[in-house]
Amino acid sequence: MNCHGLIAAAGLSSRMDGFKPLMKLNGFPMIQMTVQSLKNAGIRDITVVTGYRAEEMEQVLLPLQVHVVRNKAYRETDMLGSIRLGLEHMKETDAVFFLPGDLPLLAPASLQKVKDRLGKISKQTDVLVPVTGEKTSHPPVLLPGGRQAVLSYQGEGGLKGSFSSMQAEYMELNDPGALADADRRADFEGLRAYAKEHKGVSEQLCQNWYEEAGLPEHIRSHCLAVGELAGSLAERLTKHGACLDIELCRSGGYVHDLCRLSENHEAAAGAFLRKKGYLTLAKIAERHGGFETEPETVCEEGALVCLADKLIQEERRVTLNVRYEKAFAHTPVKEKILKTVRICRKLIEEFEVMTGEKL
Secondary structure, three states, X not given: OOEEEEEEEOOOOOOOOOOHHHOEEOOEEHHHHHHHHHHOOOOOOEEEEXXXXXXXXXXXXXXXXXXXXXXXXXOOOOHHHHHHHHHHOOOOOOEEEEEEOOOOOOOHHHHHHHHHHXXXXXXXXXXXXXXXXXXXXXXXXXXXXXXXXXXXXXXXXXXHHHHHOOOEEEEEOOOHHHOOOOOOHHHHHHHHHHHHHHOOOOHHHHHHHHHHHOOOXXXXXXXXXXXXHHHHHHHHHHOOOOOOOHHHHHHHHHHOOOOOOOOOHHHHHHXXXXXXXXXXXXXXXXXXXXXXXXXXXXXXXXXHHHHHHHOEEXXXXXXXXXXXXXXXXXXXXXXXXXXXXXXXXXXXXXXXXXXXXXX
C-alpha cells in the first residue's frame, strides 16, 4: 500500500508559553520528532503545512526532505484548512497518515499495527481511527474516500465535523504516545519526561555527554561510526516494511561506549543514562557488548545497535571475519564470541533477505 504522511503545524501555539513545533525534546525540535515518527514506519513522502513562523520552521524542515506547504491564512483558518491545503498539494495515494505537529512520540510498534490493519480494512472505509483507552488517538488514516470527504466538507465542527461525515473503522492502540500532544506547559513537561524515558537523543546531546564522561577522541569517533551505521541500517529496514525507532538506533550507537574507560563499561553507561532519565537508551547501552538472549529479529533497536557495533572496528566498517580475526586465531575460541558471531550472522541474513542488500 502506498502511504503518505501529512503534518499540520501552521498554528500559533496560543495556549503555550512558546512555539510548540520548535520547542526541544531530547535535543530535537518537536516538529523534527513528529516527522521522524512517520519515517520510522517507512513513510517517506511527507507533507508539512506551516504558517506561523514559517521561515524558521522551513529551515528546520529543510534537511528532513519533506514537502512544505505554507498556509498564508493561518490566523484565519483552523486545522481543517491546513489539512485541505496539504491534501490539495499531495499526490494521489492509497492512505494518508495524519498528525498534528505536536504529536512526536508515537511508538513504531503502534504504526506497525496501523499498517497491518490497513491491509485488512473494508473497501467501504473512509478513515481508520486509532483508539487508546476510551479516547480517539493518532494517527487517523485517510483512505481515498476520506480524502475526498475532507476536501468537499461544507459543514460545521472543523476537522472533527468532517470525520463525522465519513465511514470510519476503529482499532485499539495501547500507546500513551498516541495521545501525547502539548497544548500547555504542563503537557510539554509530560512529553519531555516521556521522551527521555522512551526515545533517542540528538548527536549534540551525545557530544555533551562525551565531554561530561571525559571520553577520548578515538572512542568518540568509534561511537559516532557505530551510531551512523545503526541509523543507516534502521532506515534501510524501514524502507522495506519494518517499523523501527531510527533515532533510538542512531543515538544508541552514539552512546554504547559512553563509559568505555570504566570497569564494566556497559553497566556504567547504563547507570550514567538512567541517572539522567534516559531509560530505554540505558537498556541499549547495557546490552551492546553481546547477546544474553537470542534476539528474535533484526527489527529491534537493541539488536541492531549490537550488530552495528560488531561491524565497526575503531571507525572502519568491517566484516565479522575481520572484526573477530584475532579472536578466531585462539584455540579454543571463547563460547561467548562464537555465540555472538552466530547471532550476528543470523541477523545479517535476515537483513539481507528483507532489503535485498548485502551487508
